[in-house]
Amino acid sequence: MSETTTLKISYIFPNGDKYEGECCRPSDGEVMRKGSGTHTSASGVTYTGEWDNDKMNGRGTLTHRSGAFYSGLFRDNMYHGKGTYRFPDGTEYTGTFNNNRFEGEGVFTDSRGLVWRGMFHNKAALGLKLKVNV
Secondary structure (H helix, E strand, O other): OOOEEEEEEEEEOOOOOEEEEEEEEEOOOOOEEEEEEEEEOOOOOEEEEEEEOOEEEEEEEEEOOOOOEEEEEEEOOEEEEEEEEEOOOOOEEEEEEEOOEEEEEEEEEOOOOOEEEEEEEOOEOOOOEEOOOO
């Protein structure tokens, strides 16, 4: 049975990316991000959240320099599960994601503040209903 050592590190990658947080070192010696941490790319994209197997896995927030952000569940570096994605113009989708795509029941708020509810599948959103405030 292999042993794993848990570490807290601050590391700057050769490309200028930075990681601060938890990682593990299995008995084979390769250090991998695991646990909670923050990765900031040299281009200014920041992920704060849970890591497993050196990938974004679990709950986290990914913020882009444009102001766009995703907050929710990740699996293998992709939006996967319940979450919210806000575009730079304020347009927002809250619902289920599958491999970085809107998938399943969700709520889409457009840039004018109109709220649309329905089922999303790939690039289609059939049967959306506008929420009317009376």
